[in-house]
Amino acid sequence: MAPPLSHDEFFSSLTNLLSKTSEKARGSVSLTQKPLVDSASNSPPSTLIRITDGNTSAPNPKSADKAGKITKNTSSKVKFSTVVKPEELEAFYTRYAELCKSGMTGMKKRDRKRKTKAKGGATKAVKA
Amino acid sequence: MPYLPTTQAFLEQSALLLEAYPETTRITTKYSFPTERRAQQHKREKSLAKKQASSTTETAPTDSTPSAPIASLTLKTYNPATGVCLKYRTNKLQEVSRLMTGLGKLAGGADVASLGLSGPGADVEMVDAPAAEEEVVQTQSGKAPAGGKGKKKGGKGKR
Numbered sequence: 317m318a319p320p321l322s323h324d325e326f327f328s329s330l331t332n333l334l335s336k337t338s339e340k341a342r343g344s345v346s347l348t349q350k351p352l353v354d355s356a357s358n359s360p361p362s363t364l365i366r367i368t369d370g371n372t373s374a375p376n377p378k379s380a381d382k383a384g385k386i387t388k389n390t391s392s393k394v395k396f397s398t399v400v401k402p403e404e405l406e407a408f409y410t411r412y413a414e415l416c417k418s419g420m421t422g423m424k425k426r427d428r429k430r431k432t433k434a435k436g437g438a439t440k441a442v443k444a
Numbered sequence: 445m446p447y448l449p450t451t452q453a454f455l456e457q458s459a460l461l462l463e464a465y466p467e468t469t470r471i472t473t474k475y476s477f478p479t480e481r482r483a484q485q486h487k488r489e490k491s492l493a494k495k496q497a498s499s500t501t502e503t504a505p506t507d508s509t510p511s512a513p514i515a516s517l518t519l520k521t522y523n524p525a526t527g528v529c530l531k532y533r534t535n536k537l538q539e540v541s542r543l544m545t546g547l548g549k550l551a552g553g554a555d556v557a558s559l560g561l562s563g564p565g566a567d568v569e570m571v572d573a574p575a576a577e578e579e580v581v582q583t584q585s586g587k588a589p590a591g592g593k594g595k596k597k598g599g600k601g602k603r
Contacts, residue, residue: 334475341512344476349551353467361467363551370474402552409548413541420475422515423537 318396320364323408326398327415330367333394334419337369341422344370352399360402365412369394445529451539454532455546458521459556461528469523471547477515488513519543 321329330347337345346368351361371393400408448454462469480488516535522528534543 337475337477338515341477341515342479344474347473347475348470349472349547350470351467351551360553400551405548405552409545409551413544413548416473416475416544417537417541420515420517420537420540422475422477422512423517423540424514424535426536426538 320397320399323398323400323404323411326365326367326396327411329396331415331419333367333369334416335421338419338421346370347416362402363400363405364397365400366397367395445531447531447533451532451534451543451546454519454521454530455543455550456556457530458550459554461521461523461530462550462553463555465523465525466553468525469521471550472520472522473543473547474518474520475515476518478513480513517543519547 320326333345337343346366348366348368349363352364353361448457458469458471514535516533517540519532521530532543
């Protein structure tokens with residue numbers, strides 16, 4: 317596994333990956349966090365954050381002839397990680413959360429006006 | 445592998461699990477689009493087109509998502525040693541930042557109390573539940589001979 321990236325590199329890679337995924341409207345991005353246990357020190361552990369696109373590089377035999385060209389080009393699995401020290405945690409997560417919010421554009425957006433309109437219509441329909 | 449009903453419940457339970465096994469528990473957040481076969485995609489586009497045609501005033505939702513599937517966010521707190529797995533799924537963008545900051549707190553080793561979520565929600569439920577029961581009992585005693593059907597109708601209409 318490649319060594320952990322610096323925070324700036326990590327964030328730019330993540331932005332890139334999220335926007336790519338959202339654009340394609342296909343596939344997924346996994347973000348995993350776990351404590352990086354260091355048995356030598358007693359201080360609170362750093363957090364390891366790993367990102368992957370969950371791309372199993374083996375092409376699907378069923379769709380091989382159709383999607384074969386595409387998968388060949390992009391078959392490499394995206395995988396990167398970073399390590400967050402306890403004292404950097406808060407600043408990191410503020411940025412992380414912001415980035416996720418802006419990157420995950422494929423999810424349902426909150427549109428107050430439109431939603432209330434739609435809701436009103438729905439309830440009316442139910443009542444009638 | 446239960447899906448928890450609310451963000452709060454998920455963060456609380458995860459905090460408990462992390463407290464119990466701080467070193468081995470991991471949290472995975474997956475942002476994913478649903479996989480669709482061609483036929484499904486066709487179906488969805490068709491139904492969208494139908495909706496648009498039938499309700500000309502309500503074109504807003506279809507405009508904002510031009511035939512794209514809605515992505516979802518699945519959170520999973522997993523402890524491999526015990527096999528405990530807690531999950532939460534949402535497709536609302538507005539929940540993302542709250543969840544992520546929650547995860548940040550969890551990574552920092554926050555316990556349930558410092559998440560500041562648990563108290564009020566549970567209390568409100570406890571207060572509400574008995575009151576509702578009393579009402580039901582009253583209506584039951586009042587209209588006992590009317591039978592099940594009548595009771596149900598009356599209750600729904602008045603409230």
